[in-house]
Amino acid sequence: MRLITTVSEPTTGTIDWNGTNVSDSPDAVRDILGYLPQEFGVYPDLTAREFLEYIAALRGLDRETASARTSELLALTGMEQAADKKLRTFSGGMRQSVGIAQALLNDPELLIVDEPTVGLDPEKRVQIRNVLSSAASDRVVLLSTHIVPDIEATASRVALLDGGELRAHTDPESLISDTDGNVYECHAPRKDVETLRERYLVSSTVQQADSVQVRLIAEERPTPDAECVTPTLEDAYLDHIGPRTIGVS
Amino acid sequence: MRTVSVATAVARADLRQRAHSRRLLIVVAIVAYVGYQLNVGTFELLYQDTVAGETVDYRGEPTAPYVGLTTGLTGATFVLFFGYYILASSLRRDRTTGFDELLASTPVSNCSYLLGKWLSHVGVVSVLLLTLAVAALTNHALHGDGTTDPVWIVGSVFLIGFPMGCFVAGVTLVFQSTTRLRGTVGNVVYFFGAAMLLSLVAAAFTADDGGTGSIPSWIRAVDLVGLVVAGELTFEALLSVAPEYDGPPVANYGAGATGSEVITFEWDGSSWPGWFYANRLGLAVIGLGLVLVATLPYERYNSSEGSMSWTLGNRFARFTPSIFSRFRNPFRASENASTPRVVNPTDVSLTPVTDRSAGGFGRLFAQELKLLTRGYPRWWYAGTVLIAAVGLSGSAPPEVLVPIAAIWPLFVWSGMGYRTARHRITPFIVASKQPYRQLLAEWAAGALVAAAFFGVTLWPMILETGLDGIVVLVGAIVFVPSVAQALGLWSHTRRVFELGYLLLWYIGLVNGVPPLDFAGATTETVGTVTPLLFGAIGLVALTIALGYRWRQT
CATH class of the missing domain: 3.40.50.300 (P-loop containing nucleotide triphosphate hydrolases)
Incomplete structure (x- = not known):
């Protein structure tokens, strides 16, 4: 953002605004x-x-x-x-x-x-x-x-950046549809939640009386009772950049 | 035990933070340069006498003890005058970064914290003294007389300089813990305090004949930088080459009189007098004691700059709002103003912008002037009115009024250049279409302040001398704001300008040294090249400031 706003100068690459190189003509953007x-x-x-x-x-x-x-x-x-x-x-x-x-x-x-x-x-x-x-x-x-x-x-439009690298640049619907079929909700005993965290990308948990409702991202059904649900943008975000950030292998 | 371990941890962290900063490197480089100048004789310790109407300078041969002695004196003097400005950033940093809030929530006591900062200060001073000592060692090995004795050289530097460092470290803590003394006021008060302490020793220069023995004991007690002990140690050696010597019994710094005869004497060292050990020990103990003193004004719960200030008035206003309602309560504005109201954007129609290049220099100038002149205590404005009244009446002599008028707006100028970085406004300016306009508007506001203060004091001289007087006024108007802005931009602090300006002001204006009189306090600069030179320096500084902005953009 500092590069686009001309606060910093790029060491490599160029930024164009309406066909004008921002580094060469910073006023084109500043205006x-x-x-x-x-x-x-x-x-x-x-x-x-x-x-x-x-x-x-x-x-x-x-x-x-x-x-x-x-x-x-x-x-x-x-x-x-x-x-x-x-x-x-x-x-x-x-x-x-x-x-x-x-x-x-x-x-x-x-x-x-x-x-x-x-x-x-x-x-x-x-x-x-x-x-x-x-x-x-x-x-x-x-x-x-x-x-x-x-x-x-x-x-x-959404651009996903991870460690300075562009992971996706699309509209939110497409981002979500990429994750379609990969988001599940299931109920698990408390003692099993950690195992699920280790194996899958868990996006949320809801504590219930005798179990925990877990929402997670997985390429295949994680448990027999797991239900495939409609992904949200947050699910899509985690699906794209979560594993590296959260450390799930 | 816990106090010491916590203090050590605080000191270690503070020293690491300083070590990662380029500023310490710059200070070390300056100290090394000072050591070099001392070693090559640009300035030195001289006894001075008048023989048959001619000035005679006496200086010691560069033996290891003499080099150690003079370097120690230089180190102590440097630490006395500049140490505060170098050390003062440690508490300020914790306040501005918000670390003080984290600290307030820990069980660390104020005493442990301040002791840690004191230890860190002493550590920084030690680095500076070591730099001087290494420079002296190197110089002696290359150019000195006799064997290079590291014990004499390094030992003298630390014996004289280290206790001074302990003392200044403590004074810095007291000043930085006291709300009123943290900023420019503290910088000015410290400078005069240091000059006053040093001037106490000046009485030694007027001691009767009879050498150092005639120096009263109380002067030995206040011998902060070691001038008296240097006299006591070397006076016999001086008399061995000049038995008829009739000057002061202590040497002083100087470059020597032009064309004067220089006679050298050889001093190979002698034992330090017992009173000097007591003097140094006392100084170090006072420095440590000041840590305890600093805990009294230190406000652990004082939040970062720009927010709530826990002054006595604010406390009263907060806890007794009905009685002291005329006190401004900083909470009130937030509470009243923050009444949230979600506005539907479609309910507000915005005036279209048809022109984004309509100038605006006048408005920028007006706002910069507000920024420069707003937010000071009432006594400052009262003093300004008084200066204007006395100046316009033309009743006060310039050598009295000009120095006062030149120091009074120090607050105003020292914020120039530095303010945008301090308040993190720089991205707005750099990303605007006219990044230079703000710089010029700020400069013009500073110049207007200079014109007002110098104008009301110099107008009688201008009426008397005409164009020459105008040149003096213009030189001052160009010089001061330009240098302030350039140094503020470059250093990201107000202290560099404040310290440099104070020195120049003290020597040039207060002591009336014409070559350094940038504002016409002495009438001697009228019609000379001096005001033109100061004007030229101002223009160079302004160019540097513009160049800095160019680099920013």
Whole structure:
């Protein structure tokens, strides 16, 4: 993401935007870019409005547009009441909302957001997800996240990266259909759960009165009573990159 | 026992962290360079006398004991003046990285933690002293007189320098544990404190005839860097070549007077006086004792910078909100403002953006000016108003008012360049279309502050001298913000600028040394090349800052 946003320079390879090499002409991207880094800071002594106006000036917006969009984006992210409070008083979720707002200030054609919902409460997460989903209707939004429900709610294309390697690049439906027939649910005694974990990729467990309901990914039926179920995006994600990460051989 | 083992673990981790940083390498390189300059005689320890109206400098032959002695003095002086700025990062790092929160949840006591940091500080000082000692050993082996005696050289460096390191390590802990002394105020207070402590020994230079024996005992007690003991050790050797010597009984650092006669004496070492061992032991013990002192202001539960500050006022405001409601309560804004409200994106209509290259320098400049001048304590603004009033009245002489006006905005300038890294704003700037614009806006804001402070103090001189006075003003306006910004960008800290600026300010403005007077405190620089040189240095610094930004993009 730092390479695409021109914050870092690639050592090998090229990145093109609409046929223009980004390294050769960084302004081609900077002009139309909205960027929310995973770790970003704010000036604690500025208010949310002042900070957004500062970013708007950096992004080359005229005074009227900057002022109007600042107010509108503060409303969109639910920050109207806090607009004139200093940023040092903001909670993590409020700060993240300001981050989203600054990324949308220049009405970017390319919006890059890195882990925007990590650590947020469910309500704030839904809010940011809604904003991103709405923004994605008429622009390219590149969202990096480990939170699968965020992808389910927003993404029309998914790229799976594992250790910097592209494992899949497709739409969510195709990703899920690749896992079709490989996801099972079964009930197992507690003592057998560890054995199942060792042999299969377990995506979830639900504790029950006398057994454990186990959801797992396997190429063949793991137990005689196991039931083949419809995969979710999380199952597909684990199926593609889970074994290496989790260490199942 | 547990305290010591925990402290050792803290010290080990802190030292490892420092060892992985390039900053320590740079400091070691600077120390090695200082040692080299001492060894080649760029500056040295000199006795000075006036014989028949001519200045005569006396210095020792480079025997192993003499090299050890002068290197030890240099090490102690370096640690006294620069040690604090080198060591201060350890507690700050734990606060800014949030490690202090982890620490607060462990059973580690404040005393163990601070003792560990003290040990780490002492370790860093030891590395610096060892570097100086190795440089001295090498130089003596190559160019010195007589046998290279490592015991004399290394021993002297550590006997003089190590206790000073213990002391400065302790002072650093006290300052960094005290909320009010952590930042620029502490940097300034430390600098003046060090200068004041050193100046106590200055009384020795005015001691009556009768050599070092006439130096009062209390001066021996405050002989921090070893000037008095050096005099006591070498004075007899000096008298053997200059029996009529009539100068001060202690030597001082200097480059020697231009064209002066230089006479050398040979000192092959003698036993250290007992009082000096007591002096050094006392200094080390005080340093260790300061660890305990630091536990008093140290706030274990103080969270990272930028969040809640547990000042006395805040505590009152928190626990007695109804009575002290006029105190600002940092919790309140979050609570009120964070009332969550999920907005449907379709309910908000956004103004379309038709132009993404509409300038905005003026707005950036206004925000940068806010960033530079906002958030200081009220006394600072009151002082600013006072300086402006006194300056505009034209009643104060420039040699008094200019130094004050030059030091007052140190807070403002020292944040330049460094602020974007500190607050992690750099990605926003680098990914914007005009990454240079922010730099220039920040520079212009800093220059405006400089113009205001120097303008109100220099206007009588400008009226009197015309264009020459304007050149002095412009030189200062260009020099200060440019250097501040370049050093802030380069070093990612405000301390490099603060320390360099303080030194320059103290020598050039306070002591009125014209070649270093960048702001016209002495009227001697008017019409000379000095302000032009400072202006040129400022332009070079600004170019370096732009080059740094170019590299970032």
